[in-house]
Amino acid sequence: MPRVEAERYDPQAIEPPIAQRWYDERTYSLSPRPSADRSGDDTFYALTMFPYPSGDLHMGHAEIFTIHDALVRHLRMTGKRVLNPIGWDAFGLPAENAARDRGADPNRWTYDNIEEQRSTIVRLGYSFDWDTVLYTCDPVYYRWTQWLFLELLDAGLAYRKEGNVNWCDSCATVLANEQVVDGHCERCGAEVYRRPLTQWYFRTTEYADELLNGLEAIDWPERVKNLQRNWIGRSEGAEITFRTADEGAGGDPDEVVVYTTRPDTIFGATYFVFAPEHPLVTERMQGDADYDAFLEQVARRSELERVSSMSEERGKRGIRLNFDMLNPFTGETIPAYAADYVLMDYGTGAIMAVPIGDQRDFEFARQEGLEIRPIIRPTTDDGQLLEALDPETMTEAYLGPGVMINSGDYDGMPWEEAKERIIADVEAKGWGRARVNYRLRDWLISRQRSWGPPVPIVHCPECGEVPVPTEDLPIELPADLDFQVSGSPLDQHPTFKHDVSCPRCGNEDATRDVDTLDTFVDSSWYFLRYLSPEDDQRAWPKEAADAWLPVDQYTGGVEHAVLHLLYSRFVVKAMRDRGYLSADEPFQRLLNQGQVIMDGAAMSKSKGNLVVPGEVYEEYGADTLRGTMLFASAPEDDIDWADVSPTGMHKWLSRVWRLTLEHLDREEQGRAKDGADVDALRKATAAAIIGASEDLDVRKYNTAIAKMMTLTNAILDATRDGSGGPAVREALESLLALLAPICPFITEELWFRLGHATSVHEQPWPTADATLLEEAEVEIVVQVNGKVRGRITVPAGAEQDVVEAAARADDAVAAHLAGELVKTVYVPDKLVNLVVKG
C-alpha cells in the first residue's frame, strides 16, 4: 500500500513527541551562555514580553509567540546566534486575589499556572531557551529588584514624599499616573480618586528630556513614539515671579512663581489663580470656613469630574482669596483666587490668568465677572490685520496669531517676537527665567499589596528611612501571609514588620516598610537578568550587557506603550549613568503585534466568543495554528478569528505531507524520473526561495507563505502525471526549509523522512540561482493612450523599434491606432504605450 494511503497527515501523532524532545534536550539553549560570550558579532537578542501567569495561554499569547518564534527560527537558519529567553512576570494582584477569595496559596497558584503555560508553549513549538527561565516572584530574582531600588535610592533617583496620589479602592492600593486611564484603574476599571499619602517614587522626570529625544534613535512604530511624546508632554515657556500686594508673615511681600507657555500675554493677566491646596493659600486662609468647605468639596470631587470640564454639575470651581497679587509688568493689583482647574502638581501650582488667551481662564472670568482685557489684535498667519477682539461679545478665548496691543513697549510686535522679548526682559529684571516643563510625573512605585517585592527600607525613629544593606537582601516575603485580613497582609503579619532593628543604629523600635514594589518595577529590568538568571553575585554582568544590549527585536502588545516601555527606558538610562551598562536604550526595534479578536470584538469568556489555543491545536495541530496566524495578515494587524479559517492552512499542510510521501514512494520504487515540466519546477523553486526569503527578511509572513503555496502548486503540477525525480526532491526540500520557521513540526518530521540525519532547523537558509528566473521571451503589455489593448511576446531585452513594430502588427492594438502616433513610451521587458492624437 502506498504511504499516502497508509498514513494521513496527523499532527496529533507527530507534534507532541518532537515538542517533548526539544524541551527535554534543551535543543534551543544558547551555548556558550550569553554571560560568557563577549562578542557581539552575529548575535541577536530576540525578546518577547514575558507572560503574566493568570491562567493558560490565550490566543493573544499564541499570536505574539508565533510571530516571535518565526523570526527567531529564521534568524538561526541564516546563521545568527540568537538569545531567545522566556520567563514569567509572576508577581501581581490576581495571585493575591485568588488567595483572598479562594484561600489559595499565591505561590502555589502562580507556579501551577506557569506550569500550564509552559507546557502549552512547549506544545506549540516555541523555541525558547529553557536555561534562562526567570520568575519575578522568585527571591533569586527579586533580591535584585530590591537591589535596583537601593541603587536608584543611592543615586537620588528614588525618594519618598507625601502627595495627592491615585487610589483604587477595588485594588486597595495606590497607582502610578500611567495606570490611570480616563480616571479609571487600568487593571480593574474601578474609578480612581485622589488621597494624600506618603509614597515612594522613582525620579523619571530627571530623564524627561532624554526619554523624549531618545525616541529619535530607535526603530519603533510611530504610534508608540507619539504616545510617549504625548505622555512626556514637553512645553516651552517661562517662570515668572509674582508678589503679593500686601506683606506676608515675614514682613515682606510673599513671592509666588508661575509657569506659563504664553509670557507674551502677561499684560492680559487680570487675575491670579492658585491650586486649592497651594501652601501659601493654606497658610493665609487658615481658619476660613468657606475655604475649608471648598477644599473638602475639591477633595471629594473625583478625578473624572475634574476632567469633565464643561459639566454643569461640577459646581463652582473656585473661591476668592483674602489677598491680591501684583502683575509685575503692569504694576496693577489683581485679585487672587483658588480654583480646582489649577493643579498642584503641574508647573508651580499657580498661574497668571489671561482670560483673553486661555479658554479656562476665559470661562472662569465670565463666571466671576472678571476683566477680559484684549492684548492681542488677531491677524492672519501671514500678518494681515483682522478685526479687533471685543470682550463683550466673545464666546471663547482667542488662541490664534496676532500683534500685541495694550502691552506697553511691546505694542505692535507679532506675538512670537513679543514672547521672546518678554522672556529676555523677565530674565534681565530678575523676575524669572525661560523654562521647559513636562507633563510627565515621577513614577509612584510603592503598592499596598503583598504579592510583590517588599520595599527594602527600615523606618527608624532615630535615623528615619534606612536602606537595608545589600548583603541582607533579599527581604523575603513571609510564607505564612494571611490574605483574609482587611488591609495589607504584609502590614498585619505577626513578625514581618516589627522583627527588625535599625541597620544603622540598632534601634529596636524600627519597623520594616510594609509596601511592595509595583510589578512594573519587576519587569523594568528583566531583559537584563536574562543574561545570567542564576547569578548570585550581581544582577547582571556588565560585559554581557554591553555585548547583548540593546535588545535587537522586542515583540509585544501596544498596551504597554507608556507603562513598561517607558519605565524600562528610564531604568536603562539610570543604570547606564551608574556604570552598570553602556546602552542608551533597552529595545532598539519594537513590533506591536495585532490583537486576536472575534467578530469584531475582544474575546472573553463572558461574551462566549472565546477561542483558546488548546482547542485549535487539538483539532488541527500547532503548525496549522501558527500558519493560520501568520497567513491571516501582517503581524501588526488585528486578526479576526471569525474571518480566518484554519482549514485552508490544514489543507495546504496535508498537501505538502502527501506530496512528500508520494515522492518517497517513487524513489523507493525506482521510478523517480523528472517529467517534462522539470524546468518550470526548477524555476518555481528558485522563485519561491528568492521571494520568500525577501519577505521573511522584512517579516511579511503572509506573502512568504503565499509564495510557498505557489511552489507547492508547482510541485503538484510537475508530479501530476506520476513523474518526479531529483528536481522534485530539490523543490520539496527547499519548501520544507522555507516553511520550517513557520511550521516547525511537519517540516522536521518530513525532513527526517527524506533521509536527513540532522534537523531541518539546523540547515542553512536555502539560496537559489537568480539567473534561473531569467526568461528568453517576455510578454509585453501594449497600451494605447494608457489603456491595455493587447499583449505580445518578444525576446527578452528587445529594442524599442522591434517591440513597437510587433505591437502595431497586433490586430486588437491596430484597431485603436486610428489617430496620428505622437509618442511611444517603452519600459523594457514590461510595457509599451502608444500615444495617439484624436
Add this chain to the structure above:
RNA sequence: GCGGGUGUGCCGGAACCGGUAGACGGAGGGGCCUUAAAAGCCCUGGGACCUCGUGUCCGUGUGGGUUCGAGUCCCACCACCCGCACCA
C-alpha cells in the same frame, strides 16, 4: 481641539521605485472520482452592457490635480479606529 493611523472583490489580504488591479487563501457555484459520504482533484470566481469577443465601458472611501500612464504622488474632503487633553 491636538497628534497618529486605516479605507482595494462576498471575506482575509496581494500589488517593488508611478507601468497588466485583485497574487495566495477562505466562503460560494459547477464538475470528476465514489454505491454514497469524507478526502482528493479540476473549472469558475469585481460590476455592467452587448454584437457573446482575443469585445466595450466602469471599478482601489469622495472630489480635483500632476502624468503617456495613478491603488501608489500632490491638494481638499468624508468615514472609521487609536492616543492625548482643565497641562497653564
